């Protein structure tokens with residue numbers, strides 16, 4: 526789930542796990558888990574989770590409802606999402622430079 530956190534007089538977006546609710550602070554350690562899509566134009570929600578136990582629980586819940594399950598590494602999901610939202614590499618580079626002034630949370 527997408528959340529906001531107030532830190533050092535700034536309001537900042539973070540991704541929290543849809544299973545345990547805690548912050549996923551490293552995209553390499555997260556996953557986007559979803560019921561597989563089969564028909565052109567189908568859409569579905571993705572559950573953003575930590576890898577490991579949270580990922581396993583999300584998959585089990587979907588399988589329990591009779592779904593086939595797919596997943597992506599969270600960093601790949603985010604990269605594809607930005608690309609499909611029209612955010613160019615140049616924009617990302619500028620955003621990264623702007624954010625580096627403040628450092629990471």
Ligand SMILES: [Zn+2]
Pocket residue numbers: 542543544545546547574575579
């Ligand atoms: Zn979790």
